[in-house]
């Protein structure tokens with residue numbers, strides 16, 4: 001499988017790894033198929049993400065997409081941050097192999113859950129919409145151009 005140079009860079013040198021101790025919001029999500037998990041913590045001021053960190057226990061694509069999403073979201077409003085799509089995450093990395101597109105769902109979902117947690121803590125309504133990885137009917141491989149054997153794809 002051919003990963004882009006940028007994917008390899010973010011996998012080998014992930015940005016913003018860790019946990020913000022006094023976070024304003026926390027998002028923890030898991031991929032129901034492969035069992036990979038991700039945690040995002042955020043600091044928010046006037047609805048702008050001022051800091052963001054992640055911890056991901058998962059495949060190379062999950063780590064790279066988590067890393068890039070923290071760079072994309074830092075400085076964004078919470079409204080813009082929850083609108084980041086898995087396609088945008090993949091494009092920002094110079095593309096992902098089709099069988100690894102589903103891995104970027106963890107990154108966007110983790111961010112969404114963290115933003116909604118922040119809003120909940122401040123007594124406001126959630127804005128993130130559907131959290132794909134929490135939907136039991138969600139098929140992580142369903143949108144792939146060339147559906148691959150699930151177990152094989154998750155090993156890569």
Ligand code: FES
Pocket residue numbers: 031034035036058059060061062102103106153154155
């Ligand atoms: S997120 Fe599990 S295989 Fe990539």
